């Protein structure tokens with residue numbers, strides 16, 4: 001049977017039981033090192049309508065820039081209780097919310113460091129393949145030299161930049177299509 | 188030169204983002220090409236969810252409520268492997284499905300078919316060291332979905348897998364062999380023809396439990412690693 005990959009299919013509108021019990025919108029219990037932040041990711045379709053039935057997952061390094069994974073062999077601290085994975089469903093306004101810590105910087109394979117970022121997976125009815133993107137923090141001085149942003153058309157880089165609202169929440173609109181289509185990655 | 192840890196997926200394996208027969212894809216599919224990203228630590232790490240403690244009944248969807256659900260009891264089992272056939276040990280496998288009547292235990296599902304108080308429809312299993320997983324559930328029903336006139340989804344079970352990295356994340360659906368609705372389903376048929384059969388479970392007579400349940404086998408193949416330079420050097 002293993003003559004190729006298992007093909008991707010849409011998550012559909014009714015993901016529920018198992019996935020709901022796996023929800024983890026607050027990634028950082030008390031005591032985890034780093035600056036606590038809140039994220040609000042809002043999904044829009046190509047016509048600008050909110051997508052109220054999407055599922056968003058995030059994956060990130062801890063505040064020291066260390067991933068909780070065996071491939072990250074660097075001698076940096078791991079925080080007890082911080083895995084770096086979050087999952088939340090969009091609400092009726094298309095927004096999925098997370099509480100976490102601001103990630104540290106992780107290396108670029110050819111040398112140097114990447115700007116702090118959060119890796120994002122998007123699933124929804126009508127989305128046949130997982131859409132992968134990233135969240136960066138507007139105003140971060142490391143953005144200017146980030147090697148991933150350099151791969152992106154300058155006119156579209158802002159689609160990856162979260163902005164901090166009056167309440168201190170980092171907000172990122174994610175457009176699945178249309179004029180402001182978000183940059184998605186093939187990784 | 189950057190060296191990607193995981194093999195790049197050639198065309199012909201996955202559906203396109205936009206598939207005209209599946210209406211919702213029209214407004215939910217990016218039109219610009221994805222930016223090809225070298226695999227960095229962010230892509231080759233990912234949630235392993237090893238700290239996830241699974242309840243004793245989580246892989247038996249017929250025993251999560253007070254009584255037994257209605258429908259045809261089935262065993263669904265298989266292996267999680269990579270492209271080279273190597274097991275993905277300890278993989279967390281999540282599933283969800285509708286009940287035997289074709290109704291999801293979900294507030295958004297308005298299909299006029301009965302809910303089953305004894306069926307919730309969600310389960311999780313941890314693959315063993317050989318990548319083998321096993322669920323007990325009931326055979327899901329077909330349901331209408333309004334995509335086009337007289338549109339019915341073939342019976343299916345939704346599957347979610349992480350694999351070892353962010354790059355290997357997969358959500359898919361398992362179908363049953365010889366289902367006449369497969370020919371009419373745009374979601375199934377969005378997959379390139381040569382790859383579609385990989386979404387069908389195989390009926391497994393050897394795995395059926397006498398006097399108790401039929402079995403279906405569904406192996407899941409996730410992206411595998413590129414050969415390392417050292418492996419190349421050793422032929």
Ligand SMILES: [Fe+3]
Pocket residue numbers: 012014285340343345
């Ligand atoms: Fe379904």
